[in-house]
Amino acid sequence: MAATALVILILIADVVSGGYVRGQVRLVASVVSGWGSALMRGVASTGFLQSSASLKAENRALKIQVAQLSERAASAEALKRENDALRELARLAADTPGITAPIISSVSASPYGTFLIGTGGSDIISGDMVMTEGGFVVGIVSDVRESTALVSEIFAPGNSIDASLQGAYIRVEGRGGGNAHAEAPRDLIVGVGDVVVAPSFGQRPIGIVGAVASTSASASQDVYLHLPSALSAISFVYVSPSDY
Amino acid sequence: MYHLPITSIRVFVALAGLFGVLWGPWWLTAAAIVLLSARFRAWEALLLGLLTDLTWLPAVSLFQPVPFFTLGAIAVIWAFEPIRSKFLLRT
Numbered sequence: 001m002a003a004t005a006l007v008i009l010i011l012i013a014d015v016v017s018g019g020y021v022r023g024q025v026r027l028v029a030s031v032v033s034g035w036g037s038a039l040m041r042g043v044a045s046t047g048f049l050q051s052s053a054s055l056k057a058e059n060r061a062l063k064i065q066v067a068q069l070s071e072r073a074a075s076a077e078a079l080k081r082e083n084d085a086l087r088e089l090a091r092l093a094a095d096t097p098g099i100t101a102p103i104i105s106s107v108s109a110s111p112y113g114t115f116l117i118g119t120g121g122s123d124i125i126s127g128d129m130v131m132t133e134g135g136f137v138v139g140i141v142s143d144v145r146e147s148t149a150l151v152s153e154i155f156a157p158g159n160s161i162d163a164s165l166q167g168a169y170i171r172v173e174g175r176g177g178g179n180a181h182a183e184a185p186r187d188l189i190v191g192v193g194d195v196v197v198a199p200s201f202g203q204r205p206i207g208i209v210g211a212v213a214s215t216s217a218s219a220s221q222d223v224y225l226h227l228p229s230a231l232s233a234i235s236f237v238y239v240s241p242s243d244y
Numbered sequence: 245m246y247h248l249p250i251t252s253i254r255v256f257v258a259l260a261g262l263f264g265v266l267w268g269p270w271w272l273t274a275a276a277i278v279l280l281s282a283r284f285r286a287w288e289a290l291l292l293g294l295l296t297d298l299t300w301l302p303a304v305s306l307f308q309p310v311p312f313f314t315l316g317a318i319a320v321i322w323a324f325e326p327i328r329s330k331f332l333l334r335t
Contacts, residue, residue, distance in 0.1 A: 003287035004318055007294050011314060014298065022298040029299045033266050109268030110300035111313065142302035152302055 023145035030104040030116050030148055037106075072193050072208065072228060076134065079195050079205075098131075098240030099123055104148065107231040113156020113176055114142065117237060120149045124239050129201055131238045136227055137201045138178070141239065151237075154198075154206060155180040155227075163198045163206060165223065166190060172198075172206070178227040180207060183220040196225055201242070254284060261292040265299060273313070281320045285328065293317025 014021035101124075105116035117130070121144070128141040130151045143150040154161055155174035163172045163182070166189065170182040184190055194209040207225035214221035261276025273292055280286035297311040 003285075003290050004321070007290045007314060007318065010294060011297075011311065019303070022301075025295065025298040029266055029295075036267060106267045109264065109266060109270060111270035111274075111296065112300050112302065112309075114300050114302060150300075150302055 019143065019145065023148070026116055026145060026148050026150070030118070033105050076195060076208070076228065080135070098238050100236050101239050102236050103234060108177065113153040113159065113174065114150050115153070115231070117149050117151055117239070118147070119239065120145050120147045124149055127242050129240050129242045131204070131240065132227070132229065132234055133236065133238065134228060136205045136207065137198065138227060138231065138237065140242065153178070161198055161206070162200065163196045165196045165209070166194060170196070170223065172196065172225060178231045180225040182223045182225060184223050186214055186219055186221050188221070190221065190223055254280065254286070258288040258292070265292060265295050270296070277317050278320055281317070281324045282327070285321065289321055290317050
């Protein structure tokens with residue numbers, strides 16, 4: 001009973017203090033998370049935990065992945081050039097102001113589809129867009145503390161966002177881990193690697209098509225989306241005001 | 245056969261839950277909360293729930309968004325109370 005009361009008291013104290021308690025908790029969590037990640041990287045680099053057979057299999061899989069990623073990069077680059085040209089025509093800003101921030105926590109630990117970045121204070125505000133280096137929007141800043149900020153992934157479980165695929169409107173529903181699902185009209189020609197953009201983020205890309213599934217009995221097709229790079233492979237993100 | 249002291253198991257499960265809070269997966273923390281609650285009046289289960297919400301929830305309040313892990317830990321601890329009393333030895 002005492003422990004329960006204490007926990008509720010801490011929650012109330014955090015609400016009353018405007019988030020001071022969670023700010024301190026996140027600061028400690030980011031430091032400890034960094035130690036742990038550095039330790040695991042050190043152990044992994046020795047190859048202690050890997051057998052020769054598993055290393056060979058991993059090597060083969062990575063070569064295939066490199067080839068696939070090269071193809072997707074070429075496709076994304078072509079679309080980016082077209083998009084940049086359209087922005088100029090519409091007199092949109094070509095350069096997006098913002099700052100670069102490191103990801104300082106695990107991106108898979110949160111049950112709410114959030115992660116921490118190492119910037120805060122007056123540099124950013126809640127509602128700012130968080131993007132990859134390639135310009136894909138991965139989330140929005142939801143809570144800012146003194147030196148850290150919490151980012152809510154747009155593909156978080158339970159989240160949904162209006163988007164556009166090949167000019168057609170779709171409603172994208174987040175599945176977590178940088179993955180999402182949408183239903184598109186069955187007669188829309190959708191291919192793996194097609195880029196999905198979001199009007200609410202200034203027509204910026206939010207993901208690419210990873211797989212398409214349809215049945216003859218259905219009036220729609222299931223489109224499975226994901227980020228071009230896994231969030232866990234990203235070290236830095238770009239934070240920009242959402243009205244750019 | 246070597247039997248692990250119950251306290252060691254409790255500490256191990258709590259640490260596994262803490263690992264889940266910081267590095268994931270989140271269901272590891274949830275499982276630790278349930279296991280601890282089933283066997284003990286574990287204050288650390290409440291702490292794990294609170295840590296999860298303070299670290300990862302966009303804004304902490306009692307109502308919006310709902311701190312599921314904290315409230316869930318409280319619910320699980322108290323829901324298991326009759327079972328702990330009737331079938332298990334308390335420690």
